[in-house]
Amino acid sequence: MSSQSFAAGPGRQRLGQAAVYAAVFLTMAFFMFPFVWMISMALKPAGEVFDFPPSLVPAHPTLHNFQSALNPSFLRYALNSVIVAAATTALTIPVALLSAYSLSRLRFPGRKSIMTIVIITQLLPLAVLVIPMYQILADWHLLNTYVGLVITYLAFTVPVSVWLLRGFLVGLPVELEEAAQIDGSTRIGAFFRIVVPLTAPGIAAAATYVFFLSWQEFLFALSFLSGDMSTLPIGVLSYIGEHTTNWGLLMASSTLVCVPVFVVFFFLQRQFIAGLVQGSVKG
């Protein structure tokens, strides 16, 4: 009996399938458990958090922590985060799309060197940039402002989007644009009527990524912002006190910070991954 037919035997196959389910269960347990714990703690009343050993299922679940999490300062941090992330995304995509088009479709001397520079910007140690950027923003009186943080983010989000969108454009057939040009469209006309619509999935992927990057960025936000201007990561972290911490409140706030990203990625994940794979392998 060959190993092939043996492996296909019904008993062996059922055993193999059971192993698959066991492995999937263990994997998901590892990756999901911390979230389950976060939500469990968020649902516990203040007294129950310190029971030892802690229980996974709250004895007296309450939404009280979520109610107190939605306080004015949290909402202010959320507003800051939305403004910074939305502005960064809105400024990044048009600039990056034009550059990506240029680097994928137009021929000119130095194109390859520019592409190399774009890639190198993704490989820099970020900590080395914090100090001079801090000094530059201080000189321009932009510390603790939205503008200062958005400018800083653009330095990273524009190159990475150029790189992603270029990979996407390289994968599109040039013939469509050429056909439009023979029809009498100008190059720029073809860009808006043909390239932009065709690149929409790539744009969605890049925009999702940029929004996500600026939503969760920590190092620069921590160094440049304080107090009322803090974004969510910095604001929520400030709930951890030197001596006392309201853990239930902290976990409820953490859950609220995660939810928007989870919702976005749940729906856009497929485009995002496809865009990323295409962008990274082709360019």
Added chain:
Amino acid sequence: MSVTNQRRWQRHTRRSVEAGLGYFFVLPTLLLIALLLVGPLVKAFNSSLTNSSFINPVPQFVGWDNYVQIVHDPMFLQIVQTTAIWTMAVVIAQLVLGFATALLLNRTFRGRALVRALIIMPWVCPGVIAAIIWRVIDDPYLGPLDGLLAWLGVPHPNIAWLGQPQTALGGLVIAAIWKGTPFSTVMYLAALQSVPAELLEAATIDGAGAWARLRSVIIPQTMPVIRVILVFTIVWTFNSFDLIYVLTQGGPANSTQTFPTWIYKLAFSETDFGPASAYGMIALLLLMAFSLLYIWQLNRARILD
């Protein structure tokens, strides 16, 4: 003007228009890079050659002094070592675990679509939130880890996993594996789906077992994606700041200080901009050596053309 000359002239103009447009479109990106990356890097280099103190806030030029002092400081060796262990452990674990998970999720089972959609969650969870959750999990009184030990009958298992030098780095590595692996998984999964089925069938007909198929078909076919993901996870792990800052602040006893946390500490807790910038330049050199290798590979594969 002859007809051929006219054609040549037209082609020439079309080319210069194309080049002009090309430069015009990349200009904003190049300006951003020059103003916000190259400029600050030059500034950081200049500042690495100076020293200032609380009493003497105006930076004084000191030449290579900061570098000389760093190289003679035992802390330097410790940071290089910790950064290397941290980066290698996290990157290798993410590669192996990420690929294994991708192979698993590529099989058919019930609920596969849901599992694939959920698996990305740790990666999209903001870094600070991930760190806060792991701080709770590793906490000696709040966390399920020590709770589990208590449940198993260990007396007084209140171990502060992040509070002792022997276990702190390990605790960080596990948190980073949890946070980063899902990204590798979904990317490898996408790559696995593009492996041609005919190749796998042909290998099976030739008598290749699961392991042989993995080695001679699946891994070579997904190599371009593996290479890119490796580069990214190396850079991201090297740069990772939020996890370490929130979980251990580089402690206890500096046992988890890597380049980013140490630079931040020097610059913003001790306002030693000179030495902090010098550390930054050294980090830059380390990552650049690695980047050049990557660029060289991209060039060889003609991906940039």
